[in-house]
Amino acid sequence: MLSQLRQNTKIILWIVIVAFVGLIFVVWGMNLKRSGGVEAGFIGKIGNARITVEEYRNEVANQRAAYYEDKGQRRGAQAEEEVNQKAWDAIVQNHLLSQEVQREGLQISDDEVALEIQANPPAFIRSQPVFQTDSIFDPNKYMAALEDPQYDFRPLEAYVRAALPLQKLQDYLVSGVRVTDQEVRMMLAMLDDKATISYARVSPVTDVRDVFADPSESDISAYYSSHTEDFKLPEMRKFKYVEFPERASAEDEGFARERIEEASDLISEGDSFEEIAAEYSDDEITGAKGGDLGWIKRGQLTPHLDSVAFSLEPGTVSPVIRTPYSYHLLKVDERRETSGVPEVKVRHILARVEPSPSTIEEIGSQARSFAELASKEGIEKAATEQSLKVIDSPQLAAEQVPGLFKVGKEDADAVFKQEKNEGTSVLDGAQAFYVVKTVEVAPSHVPSLEEIKDRVKQAYLFGLKKEKAGTIAAAVAQEAARGKTLEAASSAWNLSVEKTQPFTRTSNVPGIGRDNPVVARAFALSLGQTSGAVESGNDFFVIRLDARQAPDPQNLGGSIGQIKMSLLGTKQQAFVTDWYTELLSKAKITDTRSGETRGKARKPSTGYLYTGY
Numbered sequence: 001m002l003s004q005l006r007q008n009t010k011i012i013l014w015i016v017i018v019a020f021v022g023l024i025f026v027v028w029g030m031n032l033k034r035s036g037g038v039e040a041g042f043i044g045k046i047g048n049a050r051i052t053v054e055e056y057r058n059e060v061a062n063q064r065a066a067y068y069e070d071k072g073q074r075r076g077a078q079a080e081e082e083v084n085q086k087a088w089d090a091i092v093q094n095h096l097l098s099q100e101v102q103r104e105g106l107q108i109s110d111d112e113v114a115l116e117i118q119a120n121p122p123a124f125i126r127s128q129p130v131f132q133t134d135s136i137f138d139p140n141k142y143m144a145a146l147e148d149p150q151y152d153f154r155p156l157e158a159y160v161r162a163a164l165p166l167q168k169l170q171d172y173l174v175s176g177v178r179v180t181d182q183e184v185r186m187m188l189a190m191l192d193d194k195a196t197i198s199y200a201r202v203s204p205v206t207d208v209r210d211v212f213a214d215p216s217e218s219d220i221s222a223y224y225s226s227h228t229e230d231f232k233l234p235e236m237r238k239f240k241y242v243e244f245p246e247r248a249s250a251e252d253e254g255f256a257r258e259r260i261e262e263a264s265d266l267i268s269e270g271d272s273f274e275e276i277a278a279e280y281s282d283d284e285i286t287g288a289k290g291g292d293l294g295w296i297k298r299g300q301l302t303p304h305l306d307s308v309a310f311s312l313e314p315g316t317v318s319p320v321i322r323t324p325y326s327y328h329l330l331k332v333d334e335r336r337e338t339s340g341v342p343e344v345k346v347r348h349i350l351a352r353v354e355p356s357p358s359t360i361e362e363i364g365s366q367a368r369s370f371a372e373l374a375s376k377e378g379i380e381k382a383a384t385e386q387s388l389k390v391i392d393s394p395q396l397a398a399e400q401v402p403g404l405f406k407v408g409k410e411d412a413d414a415v416f417k418q419e420k421n422e423g424t425s426v427l428d429g430a431q432a433f434y435v436v437k438t439v440e441v442a443p444s445h446v447p448s449l450e451e452i453k454d455r456v457k458q459a460y461l462f463g464l465k466k467e468k469a470g471t472i473a474a475a476v477a478q479e480a481a482r483g484k485t486l487e488a489a490s491s492a493w494n495l496s497v498e499k500t501q502p503f504t505r506t507s508n509v510p511g512i513g514r515d516n517p518v519v520a521r522a523f524a525l526s527l528g529q530t531s532g533a534v535e536s537g538n539d540f541f542v543i544r545l546d547a548r549q550a551p552d553p554q555n556l557g558g559s560i561g562q563i564k565m566s567l568l569g570t571k572q573q574a575f576v577t578d579w580y581t582e583l584l585s586k587a588k589i590t591d592t593r594s595g596e597t598r599g600k601a602r603k604p605s606t607g608y609l610y611t612g613y
Helices: 002-007 015-023 053-071 077-104 110-119 139-147 154-174 181-192 217-226 250-268 273-280 303-309 357-377 379-385 398-405 409-416 453-481 486-491 517-522 559-586
Strands: 042-046 049-052 194-202 236-245 292-297 321-323 326-338 341-352 425-428 432-442 497-499 534-536 539-549 589-591
Touching: 042 053, 042 077, 049 053, 049 077, 053 077, 077 154, 077 357, 077 559, 110 139, 110 154, 154 559, 181 559, 194 453, 194 486, 194 517, 217 453, 236 357, 236 379, 250 273, 250 326, 250 341, 273 341, 303 321, 303 326, 303 341, 357 379, 357 425, 357 432, 398 409, 409 425, 453 486, 453 539, 486 497, 486 539, 517 534, 517 539
Parallel strands: none
Antiparallel strands: 042 049, 042 589, 194 497, 194 539, 236 432, 292 341, 321 326, 326 341, 425 432, 534 539
């Protein structure tokens, strides 16, 4: 079969396959010379294998394409960084797995490749319309194509030949992973074991009203001394920063204008508004519906769009409309009045005016250039020279930095660790770049009692209330243990008793929550048994188990097999991820994309390293 595939070279229809081949590591067994540093044309090393700029750029292109397919929208600067990092991680992974494939001697025969092509075509092949009938993969059409000399399947052969060793490696790694019957039973209990409880809640806020003590100075001082850590303030920083907003350039404006005008011209030439909306509109939600906004009343659109929509006759299309952030085309399908209120059924096409990746990169370059100048001359002087505004931040704790600069925790932590007057950092935020300088550092400390005396007093009083709430809950539980019903024991303290619907160990129980001591305690009680006081957050609960419904394996039917397969997949995933993390930790990796050694690649997040087709 493979020889026949190689001879069928008249028509090459599967350009898409070439992109997928690029996702698989194609430098098996490269014998690269040792090098003490990174040479021109290379952006890093994995062991002794040098990573070329071309290899990296190809993988970045693959990841960009995957991002577009997944997100369906244009990228920002943060997304571009994510794409670049994913590309690097993929290259590292492919190199390391290639080495493991060779070490294990996992060979692939021509027969295996041929069988895989015939019996298990990849998802991107199955999704091709030419192989489908009524949008469903048709094996007969696919097999007919394999025999048709018009098609060149060599790219598919290359893809399968590159992918199969990785599949074999994964199968080899997980071959010893098993799921025990005990694990299945535990999972069944987690998923299907149900409890119904009644409970009395004692809240120190709403159920304790007789604690009006006026604490003495010695009481407050003693409480402060014994709860010092509760009043400890975190380390705080103040920053000076200059913002470089990611604004669309004249070229970006022109691009959006050209797109909306092209859409308008096509509609004028006879193409349907609905088809053009699906192809051209940046509104992903309405674009898929032909731009349909539904019935609109006055005031539901922005003023400019609103006036145009209600001035159009049914069946007509508006001229190009410019709003602050976009270009628009509107079409009115129908008009009506509902209870005397005019309404129009509107479709629209949206072309956003937003910065392109190249524009964002240019803005980032400006920010980095300014940061270099600010490091030499100081941020104030550099900003004055370039007519930029320096902004003073309030005093911030580490967890507040991501919100100010709209960055991830890792970047925020890095800038927070920057010492006072150490230099400047460039942060790539969601809508702007920031050049940041730390100007004040307040170490973590416990304020003096005089500074926070009122706060200590309130905490002391709340502590008394919580202690009283615990005492009440314990009294209710004690009365129930002596034979009173939970309702009778609770009524003595004016507490109501609530009853839940059946819930599992992982359910969110209304009024109680999820994954807390109350839910856990419920499954430890015997039927009809009442608990002691159970503390959860600031409240206390006394609960009674009213009903228990254990899973019945006889009624679960095929779900037991599904649960077992799910558990097996989870264990296999965890095993492979841990195995790769260990492999990664021992690898010698140099990443010089930004001109410096970055050391180890990041730990993989979730999912199999390789998931087949």
